[in-house]
Amino acid sequence: MEQSPPPAKSWSIHTRSEIISKYEIQGRVGSGAYSDVYKARRLSDNLTVALKEIHDYQSAYREIEALQVLQNCPNVVVLHEYFWREDEDAVLVLEFLRTDLDAVIKEGKKRGDGVGVGEVKRWMVQILCGVDACHRNMIVHRDLKPTNLLISDDGVLKLADFGQARILMEPGFVAPDENTQQYEQNPLFQEHTAPPAEVVPEMDSSSEGLRNKRQGIVSREESFREICEYNIQDSLDDIDKETSIQDGDTSCLATGTASDIGDDTLKSYCSYEVEDAENERRGALTSCVGTRWFRAPELLYGSTDYGLEVDLWSLGCIFAELLTLAPLFPGTSDIDQISRIISVLGNLTEEVWPGCLKLSDYGTISFAKVENPTGIEACLPNCSPDEISLVKKLVCYDPAARATAMELLHDEYFSKQPLPVPLSDLRVPLTNSGQDEDSPGGWHGYNDMESDSDFDDFGPMSVHTSSGGFSLQFS
Template sequence: MDPPPKTWSIHTRSEITAKYQVLSRVGSGVYADVYCARRLSDGAAVGLKEVHDSQSASREIEALRLLKGSRNVVVLHEFFWREDEDAVLVLEFLGTDLATVIGEGGVGVAEAKRWMVQALSAVDECHRNMIVHRDLKPANFLVSDDGVLKLADFGQARILVESGFDAPQENPPPYEDDASNSESSLQHPEAISQLVNLNQTVYENPNQGTVSHEEYFRVLDEMKTKSYSYDTDKDTNIYDGNTSCLATCTTSDIDDDLCKGSFTYEAEEVGGNELGCLTSCVGTRWFRAPELLYGSTDYGLEVDLWSLGCVFAELLTSKPLFPGTSDVDQLSRIVSVLGNINEETWPGCSKIPDYGSISLGNVENPSGLEACMPNCSPNEVSLVQRLVCYDPAKRTTAMELLQDKYFSEEPLPVPISELRVPLTRNGQDQDSPGGHNGMGSDSDLEEFGTLNITTTGSDLSIQIP
């Protein structure tokens, strides 16, 4: 007998309606619906994200829990999860995003520097906690009314954890990797409370200071040899084709069918000393790193650095750097600018699954990034070039860029209070990457505090006051 269908509606859930007035649905997709709501206790605007996939929900919750208190990461106020219902995340509701800032054009150098510094700070926080976001793009950087940039939408994020991690008996690992179980163990309230109390093992730089590029990637290589892995991507290609998430504010790729017309592959389990189950079928095409376009399932934090370079180029020029129409076209556009992909320009590229099956032809005279950024200074072109390079190990880390002299030279980054913040999102075409509905709101900048857990029967509410 098939299980009863889920209602997928927050309007009938008393534990939510007792605290929030649901105003309207502002985004809808296969895997999530997003609502604008008002908190009854103080009238603050919030976003309610109802996630229909349990693994995506658990990953987003855990990533935001690890990043609590980060100034440049969206705030998770609380979440609700019932045994027979979807997870509902209560997130701060921000009125605009970096895509809208770019869309309005005319971003000055000093302003662009401040936006970039904030974006780098957000990514650095993620990477210090071994979180790879995997969908960095302008629409996923939200902007508060007072100019604070916040990274959102961690539904595709992965947390680097020790595969052999033995939690105490009362706190089992939060993710269920058993392929025979299509639902995460976090679907049950008891498991959710265990998630909250779990002392997650993650890498942290003991000095919390400057580390060299070589040391940064040496640590990553060391983790691989010690059999660290990402939590599995098996059966969890989470994509909301046209979902506008004003709480997490993203619209994923343009295809109705995630992999239609593109060379993308399901990850297979990898044993030995390789990174665990990852999929190349992530992110938004225009910002997707070449290793993902070639079907790699053995990648790391560096995919975020490529995406960040594409974001910065678009911020500086008001145009997307590589606006491909398919994965092959995306690779072709990249090669036409940066040159041929081979063992000389990218050692080890020939070992990536689809390298030998995608023929792009030989490009004798690549245009170079300068041609894509005609009105930008050499320093600005160099900044993007250090992120958008073929060899992942040569991409400059967010930590390194935050200390780059570019940000300490004139013109200096403007104070956050002087940034020009659009009142609402622009009404972009939802069939294009980064498209969204326009919707303004007040920001609610509460931070994480002590967790208050309340249970009533099979209901669970976890509040972060």
């Protein structure tokens, strides 16, 4: 029996002459609700690349915008060029990276010997350099997690999947370049801050608004001015729709990681976003971003006035998972996520986080007083005091108290023995992360695609109504 042809959207990229004239498409390696990713060969020099076809305007706009600003950063995935015309999906040409940090964690767990301290430090340094580059450019990633930290065959780690990223404009912002030079000149960091092997060429695009007309390195102020001008002129094309992104199953695939189609790789990492176009136009943020396990408390409590610090919380969760090979807060719903955090850090109060009473949902959801929170130490068994200290500098309620990526790069943890290993000594997995079929009862069993409104697992619950609405209290 003859098979029916695949859906039209899966093959639309094959009909675009401007793409197939430059690239040989070798096959689809990932697919999600808002993107399809193909492995391809660049005809001019046989370079293997990833073609990411994005079906959502906002995600495409954000990713291109962020990657253009970060195009000279060694620890950010390379955007070679992109194609975007009216009535066509955007197609990003990205470097092809076959594995990610999640695979490093899983392989260490499978081997039984974990990830060596020197390796952990090298991975951490690379992550921090990538995040520092974002934050110096006032870019908040908003979806940092192991599967979005891609790794090249020679061990270079790169931040990827900027579909939820936002550039935060602050009047008079000046990047602390002098501090940057201090760590870039440090021998511990020199190895991976070298220029990338391939110089990123001038971007080519048929989209006038985002066409990159710059050659070489331009000032950050000029970059921001161009982006601001485009935002004012285009105003996101006056989108008057809400988008609901539930692309968790292919988040890493959407940046060029290899995978078998249909793999349930990220079932336990549900990533979604609900965007209000009116808020978008006036610069407000949405709280429903990022993958739940790595989502900062201010997002879980509905804040739309947050900053770069949400990425720092995610970093703490990533570092903890790298150290223990298990997620720090594997919540099964947003309520469960908050409950797990409170059980470790204690109740959220003005004493530990001045201003928390102003959070949108602070008065809506409350928990019984936790008399004896377990503390971060209990979550990091067999970890050294320095490792625990590093995580605690990031996993804390008050965003203002979280250490910046720059501050952590200067932390004495990285200058103590054992030092970060050379890139050549890193154990790089051969393939990307996948579902661990040998441990169905492990943390992969948390199916994060469940509804956030499922309260069945939390025991007694009381609902209090008032003229202003209602609140939920869990005991």
